[in-house]
Amino acid sequence: MVLCSWFQVKKAFFALVANGVRAAPLWESKKQSFVGMLTITDFINILTRYYKSPMVQIYELEEHKIETWRELYLQETFKPLVHISPDASIFDAVYSLIKNKIHRLPVIDPVSGNALYILTHKRILKFLVDNELWPTQTEELGVGTYNNIAYIHPDTPLITALSVFTHRRVSALPVVDHHGKVVDIYSKFDVINLAAEKTYNNLDVTVTQALRHRSQYFEGVMKCNRLETLETIVDRIVKAEVHRLVVVDEESRIIGIVSLSDILQALVLTPKNN
Template sequence: LTHAKSTSVLCPPCPYPSSPHSSAPSQRLPVSPKLESCSAVCCPCGVGNRGICGEHLLLQHPPAPLRQEGAETWQLSSLARAGDRWRSTRPVTFTLGNEMLGMGPGPENEFQTPDAEVYMHFMRSHCCYDAVPTSCKLVVFDVSLEIKKAFVALVANGVRAAPLWDSKTQSFVGMLTITDFINILHRYYRSPLVQIYEVEEHKIETWREVYLQGSFKPLVYISPSNSLFDAVYSLIKHKIHRLPVIEPISGNVLHILTHKRILKFLHIFGSTIPKPRFLKKTVQELCVGTFRDVAVVPETAPVYTALEIFVDRRVSALPVINDAGQVVGLYSRFDVIHLAAQKTYNNLDISVREALRQRTICLEGVLTCYPHETMEDVIDRMAKEQVHRLVLVDENQYPRGIISLSDILQALVLTPAGIDALNS
């Protein structure tokens, strides 16, 4: 969409003195001819200024410096691609004082030291579009599609969730995820009134009406111009694993952001910035993860028992233990979706061990870590193996906790900002 002639909009004053439009009153700045209206973020530094300044001013300012004097400067290379409207086009500068360089005593809380804020500022300085891959697969379902066909399509395309489009309202109304499939199986598998094969013929909109019972919640999504810090907060705050990135002008879904994608982005491009000291601390010292009342499932238990735990405990994976209580596997929500591909969801009384044995593809499996390992080792392993969590075990392989991507991103990004979205 283009304009026949150039237009202007009012951009709020920017708090940065170096800004080309920091003087008061606000200046009228031209809108990019590619934009139908002004909706981008001029200043992604987390201090407001959410007027639209046009494409050439997008991501104009670096994050607020942590120290003004006696500092060492680190620079992140541009991630721009030709023709990308939302992508960062200028270097991001981090300013580190003496305390951040390890030259002075820090506070007792490792995540509240000045150098711990580097990932927080990194995420605030990059928009969601920066993390969108050049090419990716996106599956969208209409709510009039049959449930069975929808879940088979998820498996066939190798995706774990799909945005739901309502043709009547001409809008995206929600997400269809593996959690929905688990809830359907859990609700109807042993129902004396409704057979599971009857549910197969239901449409997605029918299931939403039955399950949500009129309490429809608005779709949680984010704009490509919002910061990755906002994306991390939304994912953890709303306890979701999929965050649609919707272009505000066209209303199209560009990508589905996940914890894994954000950590991968941070792991690749975050190597250009200084590492905070807490990365050298052990998992035991930092207490990042879940260590109490960890949900597990015996390998001899039926799959239906695992579904009950998924629903009741709202966890995404279960360490599988043998008779001695040692970890021998991991049964995740994604394993459940393959019941649809194999058409074996009519028999949920098979053991978890047998279900893992019948997996048609190699999934992430069980990866472990130990209390004496450093946070840096844990992050590197999760990023390299592309897994959503690590099972914390002792030297005898007994489960002692779970470290998830939510735990990692909370510690790296939100805790230094004084935000506890994980437990709110």
């Protein structure tokens, strides 16, 4: 799916929901080229930037075109479209994803300029596992984030959670009770439900209330412990089709997070002698 930059922002996000995708390339007819990606992160940025109260409509989301939002947003930070050619290696793709801290990498034909497909961390990891292009020996897990972990509580206001996404640049937030135990997880993908149900005008609700509107069946938080091997971790992520595991202790208290980015960096980018 490709979106034109003159689409209304609201309709563009509805299109993402209707097609069951998390992002789409942006085409600008004036330049006759792809100029960026529209993602759930953009939706979160709009909400956190313009939300005032449940009584005030978010005009910028209702009326702005994508190109208007991009002009306002890019005044603060210009980020050209990061893409790759179909002839590039898996190493190049992983390096580009991690270096640029992005989750989707458009593959664009250099001759025609057409967007062929979009590479993600999950697709690359599944390819590596299916083709056994990763270390077959087991090894103790040495990747992940274990300090200054971003998390929220069940009673955290939704607008606060969205702000954490923006400032910490994370794709999911473990929901931790006041005893430190992991009870749920709120991801960027869950935010798109606000567009699907048109409930984005009230962001003062708690995270627990927002999670009641999940559009898909939720099996629970996928967890692991620090003693499990990298092979076990990868197998669990691939089978569960999730983007991260929450590392917990014996009492389900949060210790850290292991993400697809962490694993790909360990498997592909980290030198073997390290």
